Amino acid sequence: MTQVTTNFVAKSKGYTCIPNEIMKLKHSLKSLDLSLNQINSLEPSFSNFSLLTLLRLRGNKFNKFPDPILDLQSLKCLDLSNNQITYIPSNIICLNNLSELIMGQNNLTTLPKEIGIMTTLVNITFPANKLKELPLEMSSLTKLTFVDLSNNNFNKFPQVLGKLSNIRTLWMFYNNLTKLKGIEGIKHLNQLKLLNNKFTQIPKEIFNLTELCSLELDNNLIRKIPREIKELKKLKEIAFTNCLIQKIPEEIIALSNLQEIIIVRSRVNEFPKFLRKIPKISNLIITDSLITEVNCTLNNCCIILENNKLTEIKCTPNDNVFILNLCNNYLKKIPNTRNLQTINELYLTNNFIQQIEQSELHSDIKILTLASNKLISFPEKGISYNKLKELNLSNNKISQLPNNLFLFLPYLKILKLGINQLTTIPNSISILNQLEELNLSHNKLTEFPLDILKLTSLTNLYLTNNYICDLPKNLSQLNNLQIVDFSNNNINSIFPIIKCTTIKSLSLAFNKNLHIPSELTLMKQLKNINFIGTLPEIKYPFNINFIKQLNIFEISYFNTEKRDRNKPQTIIHTPLLFLKSAYCNQLKLPLSSPQFEENSFECPIEIGTSNMCGKRDSMQDTSVIITNFLGIGFHLLSLFDGHNGINSSCFCASQFPNCFANILSKNPHQSIEDALIYSFKEINQKINEYKFNDGTAANVVLITPQKYFIANVGDSRSILVKKDSIIILNEDHTINNPDEIQRIRKLNGFIDHSKVNGEIVLTRTLGDIQCSSVCTYIPQITSYEREIDDICIVLCCDGVFDVLSNELVGEICRKKSNESAWVLSSLIRDIAYNNGCKDNISCIVCKLMS
Numbered sequence: 001m002t003q004v005t006t007n008f009v010a011k012s013k014g015y016t017c018i019p020n021e022i023m024k025l026k027h028s029l030k031s032l033d034l035s036l037n038q039i040n041s042l043e044p045s046f047s048n049f050s051l052l053t054l055l056r057l058r059g060n061k062f063n064k065f066p067d068p069i070l071d072l073q074s075l076k077c078l079d080l081s082n083n084q085i086t087y088i089p090s091n092i093i094c095l096n097n098l099s100e101l102i103m104g105q106n107n108l109t110t111l112p113k114e115i116g117i118m119t120t121l122v123n124i125t126f127p128a129n130k131l132k133e134l135p136l137e138m139s140s141l142t143k144l145t146f147v148d149l150s151n152n153n154f155n156k157f158p159q160v161l162g163k164l165s166n167i168r169t170l171w172m173f174y175n176n177l178t179k180l181k182g183i184e185g186i187k188h189l190n191q192l193k194l195l196n197n198k199f200t201q202i203p204k205e206i207f208n209l210t211e212l213c214s215l216e217l218d219n220n221l222i223r224k225i226p227r228e229i230k231e232l233k234k235l236k237e238i239a240f241t242n243c244l245i246q247k248i249p250e251e252i253i254a255l256s257n258l259q260e261i262i263i264v265r266s267r268v269n270e271f272p273k274f275l276r277k278i279p280k281i282s283n284l285i286i287t288d289s290l291i292t293e294v295n296c297t298l299n300n301c302c303i304i305l306e307n308n309k310l311t312e313i314k315c316t317p318n319d320n321v322f323i324l325n326l327c328n329n330y331l332k333k334i335p336n337t338r339n340l341q342t343i344n345e346l347y348l349t350n351n352f353i354q355q356i357e358q359s360e361l362h363s364d365i366k367i368l369t370l371a372s373n374k375l376i377s378f379p380e381k382g383i384s385y386n387k388l389k390e391l392n393l394s395n396n397k398i399s400q401l402p403n404n405l406f407l408f409l410p411y412l413k414i415l416k417l418g419i420n421q422l423t424t425i426p427n428s429i430s431i432l433n434q435l436e437e438l439n440l441s442h443n444k445l446t447e448f449p450l451d452i453l454k455l456t457s458l459t460n461l462y463l464t465n466n467y468i469c470d471l472p473k474n475l476s477q478l479n480n481l482q483i484v485d486f487s488n489n490n491i492n493s494i495f496p497i498i499k500c501t502t503i504k505s506l507s508l509a510f511n512k513n514l515h516i517p518s519e520l521t522l523m524k525q526l527k528n529i530n531f532i533g534t535l536p537e538i539k540y541p542f543n544i545n546f547i548k549q550l551n552i553f554e555i556s557y558f559n560t561e562k563r564d565r566n567k568p569q570t571i572i573h574t575p576l577l578f579l580k581s582a583y584c585n586q587l588k589l590p591l592s593s594p595q596f597e598e599n600s601f602e603c604p605i606e607i608g609t610s611n612m613c614g615k616r617d618s619m620q621d622t623s624v625i626i627t628n629f630l631g632i633g634f635h636l637l638s639l640f641d642g643h644n645g646i647n648s649s650c651f652c653a654s655q656f657p658n659c660f661a662n663i664l665s666k667n668p669h670q671s672i673e674d675a676l677i678y679s680f681k682e683i684n685q686k687i688n689e690y691k692f693n694d695g696t697a698a699n700v701v702l703i704t705p706q707k708y709f710i711a712n713v714g715d716s717r718s719i720l721v722k723k724d725s726i727i728i729l730n731e732d733h734t735i736n737n738p739d740e741i742q743r744i745r746k747l748n749g750f751i752d753h754s755k756v757n758g759e760i761v762l763t764r765t766l767g768d769i770q771c772s773s774v775c776t777y778i779p780q781i782t783s784y785e786r787e788i789d790d791i792c793i794v795l796c797c798d799g800v801f802d803v804l805s806n807e808l809v810g811e812i813c814r815k816k817s818n819e820s821a822w823v824l825s826s827l828i829r830d831i832a833y834n835n836g837c838k839d840n841i842s843c844i845v846c847k848l849m850s
Helices: 044-048 067-071 090-094 113-117 136-140 159-163 204-208 227-231 250-254 273-277 427-431 450-454 518-522 544-548 647-666 672-690 738-746 806-815 821-834
Strands: 007-009 031-033 054-056 077-079 100-102 123-125 146-148 169-171 191-193 214-216 237-241 260-264 283-287 301-304 320-325 342-347 367-369 390-392 414-416 437-439 460-462 483-485 505-507 528-530 552-558 571-576 605-612 621-627 635-643 695-703 707-713 717-722 726-728 780-785 790-796 841-848
Touching: 044 067, 067 090, 090 113, 113 136, 136 159, 204 227, 227 250, 250 273, 427 450, 571 647, 605 621, 605 635, 605 821, 621 647, 621 841, 635 647, 635 790, 635 841, 647 672, 647 695, 672 695, 672 707, 672 780, 695 717, 695 790, 695 841, 707 717, 717 806, 726 806, 790 806, 790 821, 806 821, 821 841
Parallel strands: 007 031, 031 054, 054 077, 077 100, 100 123, 123 146, 146 169, 169 191, 191 214, 214 237, 237 260, 260 283, 283 301, 301 320, 320 342, 342 367, 367 390, 390 414, 414 437, 437 460, 460 483, 483 505, 505 528, 528 552
Antiparallel strands: 552 571, 571 621, 605 841, 621 635, 635 695, 695 707, 707 780, 717 726, 717 790, 790 841
């Protein structure tokens, strides 16, 4: 018996018309999805799909409403979003069974009055058009429950919506609303999103919406939460991000169903004790505000108070606190959690805590983070923490740990002790038979701690930047190791590593006397290797097939074209990349270009680069650094932070230097700025030709003897660290940039769930074909003159700047200016990781030698 096909999906196939194979299904198909193709019209015969109930043609090339659709009497859901349609025909009323009409991201300026006859409509979705008003005839659409009018041009609230009392969800974010007259008629409204409008106060009409459960007013200039908030007794969630809220009114305690309060980047300076009276509150977030004191906790609640001015917090006895996050404040002592009924997680990163009072720590804690404080020791007297799974003491000044410390922490799974002054590790560490991650980077270890070999559950081992020369011969006892970083030690042989056949990621960067045996090819699980900075001593005795099995093979090598022996050579620090669609061997660059040669003179630098996958499942960052690029004293730094995949970022790393070099060579009179723009254009075209389904941010810095040139798309960032200040060399291209939002809106793009077109968080990228109509590849170009007080240039992906400020990165570089560039880059990387970064982490530091 022949099986009847009722559903067909063919997205992103490059179709320009409906293929015959689909037309043959016209008498059986009920659901058809042809989104993200190149179709601009439908043949009249398409009207024969009489059984279709769902049709998706999102992201095609229609500039008018396809007439054959009007004959599809069975249609219930129609999606024509992301096309170029300018109007909806009046005879759309022929679709008399339609319940869902989705036409976001078109060029609609009005809706036909006939839409009011379509009384079967339940869902209308028109974001990212140019609507300013709605026809009054829509008042008959009494079945409407979902309305999305976000990212339009409404200056006034459409009065007709106030007559549709059954609407449950209304989205009108990213408009120009200042008032909501008439909204009180939507008596059953549950969710209201009004982010990014022009409100200076909460419209009084909202307080008549007594069925409201969720209210979002982020990014409005609202200064006050009025007392009338008490009328919204069913409210479960309320959010004010980037507002000017100064105070939380006591009337909020009347909201007996309130579960979540979010106030971010506000002027709130007082923590209201009366919040304890809200019985169901389970999530309180007040961050980036001005609170100095907290006199109570909230029972059965997660409390997030990051980035305030806290100097003191008092925990209420017998409360159950699930999470207490007090990072980035001014606390000098650990809050007394001992009298709480329970607490699961306590985060105290980046405060001013000098000692640990164990008597004040609750024994139920599962995660304790004290990174980036002022600790110099750990108390000798042990208290058993049988539930503690993660302990983070990184980036302090601890020089010694009590010998019996780990006897009291038997169930640790993650132990972070990096960036301290440890010379030895207590023998008691050997009892931690459940430990999975151990970080001892940036300490003063001269020998590999042999007690670590008993930690057979260990999967991640970080010993970066110590003084270790020899690895134990029986390292393979750690038979679950997957990620190993022994960078920047004095290791000269890695034979013990070869037997660790479970390792997937191995970094041996900047071990300058390293001998790497060909037997490394026996490590069949290996996917990522980093040997950067071992030039010129290192040899690479690997066959090409072994390298091809890797995802990333990071090395340093001389350009194939050599200069005179007495002149600085071109050195390339890069991953060798092997993509399914784009093969890259070692880069072969010309020695010079006309633009550079006449201005060449020796301008020495020191390069350091560090990266790690971090908490992500895969590494999507790549980088390329080339000293003396096309001329002596010209240096190219580039960082590519991929998203939704690694193809685009790898392609950029493999192709950008050659592309840039060729463009410079072909036109000697072309400016560096234009050459950078053309290079971005060419790379983007090639990415699209390969049809990669991902994208990447790109931050490129060209250092010349006289200037710095910066080209950027996305949210990676470069900063110039000077003797007494920093200069941010590029803007971030995200939805937090008002100029970028304005540009996106002009191109008929929209913001949904904090993403451009609901797809990506960046407003400029390379790749991202699905958003190419609004997310441009054109880089922001800036240039700066070199000056004598310049210390270094730092390039980092957004993962670093999510947790570290520009000023802190600059301070690290100034305080540690005597360290090598690689130490600086790995230090910034590791502080970001230990301070809670959940993203891939990449950092390039270029020290500018005077």
